[in-house]
Amino acid sequence: MIILKxxxxxxxxxxxxxxxxxxxxxITSLVEDIKRNSQDxxxxxxxxxxxxxxxxxxxxxxxxxxxxxxxxxxxxxLLVDPEVPVDxxxxxxxxxxxxxxxxxxxxISIIPQETDPWESMGFQVLLTxxxxxxxxxxxxxxxxxxxxxxxxxxxxRISEKEFQSEQLKSFSLGDVSxxxxxxxYIR
Numbered sequence: 001m002i003i004l005k006x007x008x009x010x011x012x013x014x015x016x017x018x019x020x021x022x023x024x025x026x027i028t029s030l031v032e033d034i035k036r037n038s039q040d041x042x043x044x045x046x047x048x049x050x051x052x053x054x055x056x057x058x059x060x061x062x063x064x065x066x067x068x069x070x071x072x073x074x075x076x077x078l079l080v081d082p083e084v085p086v087d088x089x090x091x092x093x094x095x096x097x098x099x100x101x102x103x104x105x106x107x108i109s110i111i112p113q114e115t116d117p118w119e120s121m122g123f124q125v126l127l128t129x130x131x132x133x134x135x136x137x138x139x140x141x142x143x144x145x146x147x148x149x150x151x152x153x154x155x156x157r158i159s160e161k162e163f164q165s166e167q168l169k170s171f172s173l174g175d176v177s178x179x180x181x182x183x184x185y186i187r
Contacts, residue, residue: 085121088146088184092125095140101129110151110183118185122151127178128158134178152181 061068089105096103103125110122127134134155141148156177 085184091144092141095137096127099129099133099137101127101133101137103127108181120183120185123182123184125180125182127180129175131176134176146184148182148184150180151183152179154179
């Protein structure tokens with residue numbers, strides 16, 4: 001009888017221990033699932049907040065699209081058409097004619113830099129005339145509607161020897177030549 005009681009007691013303890021271990025495993029598994037689901041919920045909530053913010057920004061962009069469109073059109077007018085830079089070249093020629101300057105424009109290659117906000121093309125401009133008029137030309141092109149940088153500016157007085165050439169006979173002693181390398185930003 002005592003042996004039977006011990007067997008029953010032993011089996012009961014083993015059963016209780018097994019039950020306890022099973023319950024512990026189930027609880028641990030449930031806790032892990034809850035943690036994982038909580039993390040998923042937090043990530044989904046952040047994604048939802050991000051999507052809502054992006055949607056709001058998109059709606060704001062749509063509301064202000066007329067404003068953005070007008071600014072984009074203004075920006076487009078600041079950039080030279082690389083296929084046909086005629087407007088820019090005509091502008092340079094007209095301004096030089098207004099100031100009675102001789103002008104020669106030729107394309108040059110410009111090395112792009114990482115800091116350049118847009119692509120660019122280069123022009124070398126040779127101006128010949130009086131210094132004040134050449135300087136006025138520089139001021140006029142800087143006030144022009146196009147975006148460009150003066151990469152190089154070299155000023156030389158016309159020598160007596162150069163006056164003997166046919167191209168410079170109309171100029172006087174004391175006139176100068178401006179050599180400009182322009183980096184013009186393109187669309």
